[in-house]
Amino acid sequence: MQYLGVELIKPKAAFFDFSCCEGCQLQIANNENKLLDFISLVEVVNFREILTERNNDYDIAFIEGSITRKDEIDRLKKIREKAKILVAFGTCASFGGINKLKNKFKDIEWVKKEVYGNCPIETNDKVMAVNEVVKVDFYIYGCPVNKSEVEAIVQSIALGREFRYLKHPVCFRCKEKQNICLYEMGKICMGPLTRAGCGARCPSNGNSCIGCRGPAEEPNIEFMKTIMIKNGFTERQIRDKFELFSAFKE
Amino acid sequence: MDLSLKYQDVLSDNKKIKTGGRLNRKTDLGNFEKTYKSEITGIIELTPLEKLFQIQIIDQDERERFSFKPGQFLMLEVPGFGEIPLSISSSPSRRGVVELCIRKQGRVTKFLHKMQRGASVGIKGPFGTHFPMEKFANANVLLIAGGLGLAALRSAIYYVEENRNMFKDIFIMYGTNDPNQMLFTYQYETWKKTDGIKLFTIVQNPDKKWSGRVGLITDLFNEIVIDTSNTHAIVCGPPVMFKFVCNKLNDLGIPMENMFVSLERRMHCGMGKCCRCNVGSTYTCLSGPVFDYWTVMNLKEAI
Amino acid sequence: MIFKTIDKKDFNKFLEILIENNSFFAPQKIAKDKNNKPIYDLRLVNDFKEIDFNYDILKYPPRRFFLPYREAISSFEIKNSSWQQNINYETKVPRILLGLHPCDINSLNKLDKVLMLGDYPSPYYTIRRKNTFIIGMDCDPKPFCFCRSVGTHTVQHGCDMFLIDIGDRYFIEIFSNVAFDFLKKVTTKDITKKDDDEYKRIRRLKAEKFTAKIDVTDLTKILDMEFQSDVWKEWGDKCLGCGSCARVCPTCYCYGIEEKIDLKFQQAEKLKILHACTLIDFAEVAGGFNFRPERHIRLKYRYYHKHRGFVEAYEESLCVGCGRCGEACLAGITVPEVISSIRE
Numbered sequence: 001m002q003y004l005g006v007e008l009i010k011p012k013a014a015f016f017d018f019s020c021c022e023g024c025q026l027q028i029a030n031n032e033n034k035l036l037d038f039i040s041l042v043e044v045v046n047f048r049e050i051l052t053e054r055n056n057d058y059d060i061a062f063i064e065g066s067i068t069r070k071d072e073i074d075r076l077k078k079i080r081e082k083a084k085i086l087v088a089f090g091t092c093a094s095f096g097g098i099n100k101l102k103n104k105f106k107d108i109e110w111v112k113k114e115v116y117g118n119c120p121i122e123t124n125d126k127v128m129a130v131n132e133v134v135k136v137d138f139y140i141y142g143c144p145v146n147k148s149e150v151e152a153i154v155q156s157i158a159l160g161r162e163f164r165y166l167k168h169p170v171c172f173r174c175k176e177k178q179n180i181c182l183y184e185m186g187k188i189c190m191g192p193l194t195r196a197g198c199g200a201r202c203p204s205n206g207n208s209c210i211g212c213r214g215p216a217e218e219p220n221i222e223f224m225k226t227i228m229i230k231n232g233f234t235e236r237q238i239r240d241k242f243e244l245f246s247a248f249k250e
Numbered sequence: 251m252d253l254s255l256k257y258q259d260v261l262s263d264n265k266k267i268k269t270g271g272r273l274n275r276k277t278d279l280g281n282f283e284k285t286y287k288s289e290i291t292g293i294i295e296l297t298p299l300e301k302l303f304q305i306q307i308i309d310q311d312e313r314e315r316f317s318f319k320p321g322q323f324l325m326l327e328v329p330g331f332g333e334i335p336l337s338i339s340s341s342p343s344r345r346g347v348v349e350l351c352i353r354k355q356g357r358v359t360k361f362l363h364k365m366q367r368g369a370s371v372g373i374k375g376p377f378g379t380h381f382p383m384e385k386f387a388n389a390n391v392l393l394i395a396g397g398l399g400l401a402a403l404r405s406a407i408y409y410v411e412e413n414r415n416m417f418k419d420i421f422i423m424y425g426t427n428d429p430n431q432m433l434f435t436y437q438y439e440t441w442k443k444t445d446g447i448k449l450f451t452i453v454q455n456p457d458k459k460w461s462g463r464v465g466l467i468t469d470l471f472n473e474i475v476i477d478t479s480n481t482h483a484i485v486c487g488p489p490v491m492f493k494f495v496c497n498k499l500n501d502l503g504i505p506m507e508n509m510f511v512s513l514e515r516r517m518h519c520g521m522g523k524c525c526r527c528n529v530g531s532t533y534t535c536l537s538g539p540v541f542d543y544w545t546v547m548n549l550k551e552a553i
Numbered sequence: 554m555i556f557k558t559i560d561k562k563d564f565n566k567f568l569e570i571l572i573e574n575n576s577f578f579a580p581q582k583i584a585k586d587k588n589n590k591p592i593y594d595l596r597l598v599n600d601f602k603e604i605d606f607n608y609d610i611l612k613y614p615p616r617r618f619f620l621p622y623r624e625a626i627s628s629f630e631i632k633n634s635s636w637q638q639n640i641n642y643e644t645k646v647p648r649i650l651l652g653l654h655p656c657d658i659n660s661l662n663k664l665d666k667v668l669m670l671g672d673y674p675s676p677y678y679t680i681r682r683k684n685t686f687i688i689g690m691d692c693d694p695k696p697f698c699f700c701r702s703v704g705t706h707t708v709q710h711g712c713d714m715f716l717i718d719i720g721d722r723y724f725i726e727i728f729s730n731v732a733f734d735f736l737k738k739v740t741t742k743d744i745t746k747k748d749d750d751e752y753k754r755i756r757r758l759k760a761e762k763f764t765a766k767i768d769v770t771d772l773t774k775i776l777d778m779e780f781q782s783d784v785w786k787e788w789g790d791k792c793l794g795c796g797s798c799a800r801v802c803p804t805c806y807c808y809g810i811e812e813k814i815d816l817k818f819q820q821a822e823k824l825k826i827l828h829a830c831t832l833i834d835f836a837e838v839a840g841g842f843n844f845r846p847e848r849h850i851r852l853k854y855r856y857y858h859k860h861r862g863f864v865e866a867y868e869e870s871l872c873v874g875c876g877r878c879g880e881a882c883l884a885g886i887t888v889p890e891v892i893s894s895i896r897e
Contacts, residue, residue, distance in 0.1 A: 004365060006361065008818070160360075168834070171797050178613045180586070217833045218848070219793075220790075223793065253574050260680050260683045261680070282673065282677075330821030369635070514838065521673035528862065551844070
């Protein structure tokens with residue numbers, strides 16, 4: 001395939017899931033009307049949710065999930081060695097995600113017991129984002145990822161151009177949809193700090209933004225906290241928002 | 251009772267008023283987004299980072315109508331990638347054909363560098379102000395460029411070459427960081443051969459092969475003697491460079507109103523609509539890109 | 554100018570027919586805030602009963618009917634190394650907007666100067682502007698309104714008709730031929746001395762109700778003098794850089810172009826998306842250099858354009874004093890406060 005006379009790259013892509021719900025992969029598999037076009041951009045050689053065959057020859061590795069076990073660390077390192085481009089696919093891979101909440105607790109044995117009861121479980125004490133283990137070339141944010149953003153990123157790879165992330169916060173897109181600000185409705189919202197690109201899906205449906213896409217470029221976190229307090233939200237409510245996905249640095 | 255509004259066909263009304271069918275984006279509504287489809291007819295590699303693209307408007311009628319003045323810019327469209335503002339580097343006497351010196355830098359230019367001869371791009375323009383060459387008649391002219399600034403200056407160089415008798419002494423001064431960043435080296439001999447044009451080049455960081463001058467572009471002023479009471483200057487380059495050069499020229503006695511610089515800003519339209527090239531209280535695309543230095547001094551954050 | 558009065562019940566009938574014959578937008582209650590206070594905005598109405606005349610302010614400016622937040626301005630069919638451009642100058646059916654306040658009508662007049670009356674007129678804007686019938690309505694100043702300071706509290710032109718509520722009748726200012734012809738079909742009355750007095754009384758009362766204000770005396774010069782002032786940094790520390798101010802501003806017109814290629818690489822679309830000068834990448838150029846790298850610089854430029862640059866070009870401010878930006882700003886950055894802080 002070519003575009004304006006320039007030959008396109010058709011990379012071989014493999015999807016790998018680590019500790020996660022596989023919801024991000026599902027976003028791609030679910031995108032029925034565009035799935036065929038999508039897989040014409042890349043040659044998918046490994047994708048548990050749509051393919052039975054597996055092939056270990058790939059250029060791009062999409063890594064979904066966070067890293068929680070020792071064998072995952074080894075597996076990830078092996079993938080990194082093979083892949084020309086390694087993509088952190090989704091919030092868990094990019095930041096650690098919900099799984100990383102575990103790191104907040106001091107007593108890891110208590111956590112295991114609380115979550116798994118008496119079931120034997122093998123898990124590291126700390127959950128890691130992909131970039132804490134290997135080098136990451138691209139990030140695709142979101143819980144789950146936004147299908148059209150994934151398509152745009154993969155298309156950029158095919159065209160050999162850099163993908164341009166939106167740098168502004170969700171607020172900007174939310175106002176475009178002429179929503180009423182959730183603060184006006186008495187709700188707390190991470191929209192002013194979170195990176196846009198999701199189409200302000202949550203606030204458009206009356207739900208607070210929970211910051212799954214991580215911080216926008218140079219967010220004004222300090223003053224936003226002051227605003228949250230001024231709006232009557234408690235330290236705890238604020239912390240819940242900031243810490244949910246471990247995407248915001250303290 | 252019927253109270254329904256009638257549709258006003260603004261576009262054809264506009265056509266009725268502006269007869270003649272001339273394409274004039276400045277006044278005709280229907281031509282706002284019109285892009286001249288053009289072909290890349292030649293690509294010359296100047297440095298590892300810069301290529302010179304020769305571009306010709308495909309439609310003959312459009313080609314004959316297209317003309318520009320030195321210093322003006324156009325918007326180059328690569329469908330699917332975007333539109334970027336570029337100074338025209340070629341001779342204003344050539345109609346419908348432009349040369350654009352393009353550095354591999356952003357998304358559009360990186361793709362352009364992969365494009366081949368024969369591929370189509372789009373151009374809109376020309377836009378903006380130009381170097382007022384006619385005002386320089388019977389005066390000495392200093393043409394000063396730093397780095398990629400030579401791309402914007404080159405059309406003025408063609409102009410003085412082709413209208414040599416209009417002007418008194420002409421000095422071209424060009425400086426870069428490294429010798430391998432020098433653009434259009436293959437033309438230096440031709441420029442020098444034109445009666446009375448003096449060319450000076452200088453680099454900051456010479457390599458082993460370089461045998462010319464070493465230093466800053468302002469050092470060149472030690473070598474020349476000019477009658478400052480009758481001299482105009484065009485200075486193209488990064489803001490730091492033209493600030494130093496213009497201040498130096500001012501110290502030598504040239505009024506700031508006689509110096510012209512070209513500003514670079516982000517642009518999305520070239521027609522004073524998108525606001526992105528907003529500088530101080532004005533727009534680079536409409537009041538610029540060519541400004542006299544006095545105006546630049548009075549614009550906030552221009553330099 | 555031609556003045557008339559019309560009984561409210563006759564006017565309501567007039568609206569009913571307009572609604573029936575046209576695509577008609579009018580104020581409606583769209584939500585309630587946390588204090589149970591209703592929020593209003595323009596919505597398409599199919600029935601006269603849907604109109605809420607008790608609206609105080611339209612939440613979002615009517616700018617979107619003329620300058621949408623995002624629109625496809627042209628597209629390209631890609632064929633090998635060549636292409637064909639299709640330009641989409643929109644030709645939507647005409648529409649009617651009811652209930653625009655003077656600030657909003659004046660905001661359109663200001664946009665006209667840039668997008669319709671100057672060099673390079675925009676067909677996208679002009680087509681919509683010429684095909685929108687506007688019925689303006691007078692308003693009561695809210696605590697955040699400072700339109701009087703910038704002279705946009707009255708309407709000189711820019712709409713088809715303007716209504717002032719004088720009890721059981723409306724006092725109508727007729728601005729366009731279309732409006733005049735429409736009104737010929739219903740019962741209107743010539744104005745009497747009594748109407749005249751009532752009009753003046755109401756206007757006087759309105760003028761007294763303003764609480765917020767800005768002082769624009771020598772503002773262009775003061776903005777130049779205070780260009781390096783630390784006051785900007787203080788505001789910059791608060792600014793969230795979210796662009797909400799520009800989203801709710803009735804006069805912001807800056808935009809960015811984004812081009813998209815379909816997954817089959819056969820089509821490219823050129824989207825025009827309204828941008829905001831307070832966003833981080835507003836003045837970033839290829840290669841990553843940013844002409845306005847800091848929040849306070851971007852915020853300063855917002856004020857600089859509205860109150861300095863536009864004044865220089867058109868001898869009037871680009872701000873209409875509607876106060877929406879201050880209301881929308883979570884950080885509480887309001888125009889009157891910013892202007893007074895730099896004047897101090």
